[in-house]
Amino acid sequence: xxxxxxxxxxxxxxxxxxxxxxxxxxxxxxxxxxxxxxxxxxxxxxxxxxxxxxxxxxxxxxxxxxxxxxxxxxxxxxxxxxxxxxxxxxxxxxxxxxxxxxxxxxxxxxxxxxxxxxxxxxxxxxxxxxxxxxxxxxxxxxxxxxxxxxxxxxxxxxxxxxxxxxxxxxxxxxxxxxxxxxxxxxxxxxxxxxxxxxxxxxxxxxxxxxxxxxxxxxxxxxxxxxxxxxxxxxxxxxxxxxxxxxxxxxxxxxxxxxxxxxxxxxxxxxxxxxxxxxxxxxxxxxxxxxxxxxxxxxxxxxxxxxxxxxxxxxxxxxxxxxxxxxxxxxxxxxxxxxxxxxxxxxxxxxxxxxxx
Amino acid sequence: xxxxxxxxxxxxxxxxxxxxxxxxxxxxxxxxxxxxxxxxxxxxxxxxxxxxxxxxxxxxxxxxxxxxxxxxxxxxxxxxxxxxxxxxxxxxxxxxxxxxxxxxxxxxxxxxxxxxxxxxxxxxxxxxxxxxxxxxxxxxxxxxxxxxxxxxxxxxxxxxxxxxxxxxxxxxxxxxxxxxxxxxxxxxxxxxxxxxxxxxxxxxxxxxxxxxxxxxxxxxxxxxxxxxxxxxxxxxxxxxxxxxxxxxxxxxxxxxxxxxxxxxxxxxxxxxxxxxxxxxxxxxx
Numbered sequence: 246x247x248x249x250x251x252x253x254x255x256x257x258x259x260x261x262x263x264x265x266x267x268x269x270x271x272x273x274x275x276x277x278x279x280x281x282x283x284x285x286x287x288x289x290x291x292x293x294x295x296x297x298x299x300x301x302x303x304x305x306x307x308x309x310x311x312x313x314x315x316x317x318x319x320x321x322x323x324x325x326x327x328x329x330x331x332x333x334x335x336x337x338x339x340x341x342x343x344x345x346x347x348x349x350x351x352x353x354x355x356x357x358x359x360x361x362x363x364x365x366x367x368x369x370x371x372x373x374x375x376x377x378x379x380x381x382x383x384x385x386x387x388x389x390x391x392x393x394x395x396x397x398x399x400x401x402x403x404x405x406x407x408x409x410x411x412x413x414x415x416x417x418x419x420x421x422x423x424x425x426x427x428x429x430x431x432x433x434x435x436x437x438x439x440x441x442x443x444x445x446x447x448x449x450x451x452x453x454x455x456x457x458x459x460x461x462x463x464x465x466x467x468x469x470x471x472x473x474x475x476x477x478x479x480x481x482x483x484x485x486x487x488x489x490x491x492x493x494x495x496x497x498x499x500x501x502x503x504x505x506x507x508x509x510x511x512x513x514x515x516x517x518x519x520x521x522x523x524x525x526x527x528x529x530x531x532x533x534x535x536x537x538x539x540x541x542x543x544x545x546x547x548x549x550x551x552x553x554x555x556x557x558x559x560x561x562x563x564x565x566x567x568x569x570x571x572x573x574x575x576x577x578x579x580x581x582x583x584x585x586x587x588x589x590x591x592x593x594x595x596x597x598x599x600x601x
Numbered sequence: 602x603x604x605x606x607x608x609x610x611x612x613x614x615x616x617x618x619x620x621x622x623x624x625x626x627x628x629x630x631x632x633x634x635x636x637x638x639x640x641x642x643x644x645x646x647x648x649x650x651x652x653x654x655x656x657x658x659x660x661x662x663x664x665x666x667x668x669x670x671x672x673x674x675x676x677x678x679x680x681x682x683x684x685x686x687x688x689x690x691x692x693x694x695x696x697x698x699x700x701x702x703x704x705x706x707x708x709x710x711x712x713x714x715x716x717x718x719x720x721x722x723x724x725x726x727x728x729x730x731x732x733x734x735x736x737x738x739x740x741x742x743x744x745x746x747x748x749x750x751x752x753x754x755x756x757x758x759x760x761x762x763x764x765x766x767x768x769x770x771x772x773x774x775x776x777x778x779x780x781x782x783x784x785x786x787x788x789x790x791x792x793x794x795x796x797x798x799x800x801x802x803x804x805x806x807x808x809x810x811x812x813x814x815x816x817x818x819x820x821x822x823x824x825x826x827x828x829x830x831x832x833x834x835x836x837x838x839x840x841x842x843x844x845x846x847x848x849x850x851x852x853x854x855x856x857x858x859x860x861x862x863x864x865x866x867x868x869x870x871x872x873x874x875x876x877x878x879x880x881x882x883x884x885x886x
Binding site for chain 1: 778780781783786787789790805
């Protein structure tokens with residue numbers, strides 16, 4: 246059992262939407278991570294058969310499905326918006342793909358399957374209602390139940406939790422993980438949030454600008470990204486990127502402070518939580534800047550600094566503290582958590598020695 | 602559609618607590634009463650003998666007669682004309698909506714060569730006065746044998762009603778996210794099956810509103826219907842214009858015909874009144 250994409254390319258009006266996308270998904274969850282407009286949804290639509298690619302092929306269990314029409318493919322799709330059939334009850338919504346299934350499925354089996362997935366998604370009490378009488382989270386549960394009931398080879402979940410609030414998202418994600426982890430289907434789960442990929446801890450594909458940037462395990466990409474787009478896609482809050490020529494302390498530049506890692510100009514990448522207000526030892530690299538803004542998000546604070554050459558730096562620390570606008574401050578980068586990227590190609594020169 | 606309706610309800614609900622004007626109920630009924638004067642007068646005329654109608658002013662009739670209604674039901678010229686009108690209006694409604702549904706779906710969902718021009722052209726069909734089409738219809742219908750047939754009138758009225766129906770339905774269809782269509786395709790529905798089983802129930806209020814407008818336009822249209830018919834398919838509106846006989850004008854019977862002509866409109870409005878508001882909210886009616 247596998248879903249394989251080979252060299253998928255989609256160009257519309259001279260604009261490249263997908264470029265040479267190849268990957269193989271095994272049964273279980275494959276997470277597709279990338280910022281908005283990276284081509285995740287387009288790729289999902291191509292995989293579903295809603296858009297025909299200009300080049301490349303899709304094979305499911307070794308069979309090329311390129312010529313199979315959408316309705317004859319063994320695939321289901323869940324949208325970010327909660328899409329259900331408003332005129333049908335929840336029960337009929339879930340049963341609808343089974344009723345048009347070829348070969349025919351008996352009434353009893355349909356009833357069994359609907360009851361089973363409804364129980365799995367905890368919507369058993371809602372089966373008689375219309376989707377419009379449900380909350381957003383419940384509506385999405387119905388959509389997911391419909392995609393599950395069909396037992397298709399491929400399940401495509403396009404940012405299914407993006408329109409839900411934080412608590413519901415956590416809860417439903419855990420449930421999805423539990424439901425799909427022992428399923429025999431290939432589940433493609435797209436998200437813009439790296440934390441979701443890390444939480445699912447499964448096969449992850451990072452996309453950016455219509456290309457697959459890296460393919461592997463989420464944690465691997467978090468600690469050893471191949472290039473800047475992957476590092477950015479796997480960082481939330483966003484990764485800091487500053488030039489190695491930036492003055493560190495006194496006359497020394499960041500580059501010379503890190504010359505044991507790489508000799509020559511490069512781009513320094515560091516995550517906000519790897520920068521501290523106090524020095525923790527000789528391993529830290531001091532850097533000075535001016536306070537622009539401090540955002541308190543409850544548990545932690547994001548401090549935005551202006552560096553020389555109008556570069557910016559954001560650091561995250563626990564708790565809260567008052568800062569005066571424009572006041573000079575020195576903060577400390579954790580040397581062992583610094584990434585180095587080639588300034589031209591964006592490829593990784595070195596990654597942190599250990600995951601942090 | 603449900604969502605936007607809820608939104609509207611939600612947005613306006615605080616206004617329900619607006620201070621109500623004193624006497625507002627009275628004003629409401631006064632306005633209604635003024636509006637109803639011609640209709641009430643017509644109803645009163647239909648139950649008074651012709652002599653009384655002409656003899657002088659009286660609000661409450663001192664004599665009642667139901668001769669008008671009896672004649673209307675028993676005289677072939679009248680009930681036949683009434684049935685003719687009902688027949689071609691109904692036929693026209695069925696044809697127009699059936700034809701407009703796939704067209705509106707195509708305009709809403711697909712882009713094709715000249716789609717925007719074609720959609721605008723639909724509207725321009727309503728810009729010419731009906732009289733313009735009298736001669737071609739008269740001549741053409743005589744040639745193909747559709748003259749003086751209810752089917753002929755039904756088809757002629759489609760000239761106005763199909764564009765209108767497409768225009769209204771397109772608004773309703775565009776209110777439904779395209780993802781629903783895609784979900785159905787992925788679920789394994791063929792387009793015709795999806796259209797009948799899932800799509801039509803979703804836009805049934807739109808279909809109701811469209812059918813109402815088609816029926817009403819066809820029902821009240823006089824010029825074309827009269828020109829392309831003579832005796833067999835004569836519409837009620839035409840019958841009402843030919844009431845002078847050797848014994849003078851039968852005012853009672855004429856009023857009765859007027860009352861009867863209002864009835865289908867009243868019934869139609871009663872059935873679609875909920876949906877009409879929805880249609881207005883979607884901005885196409």
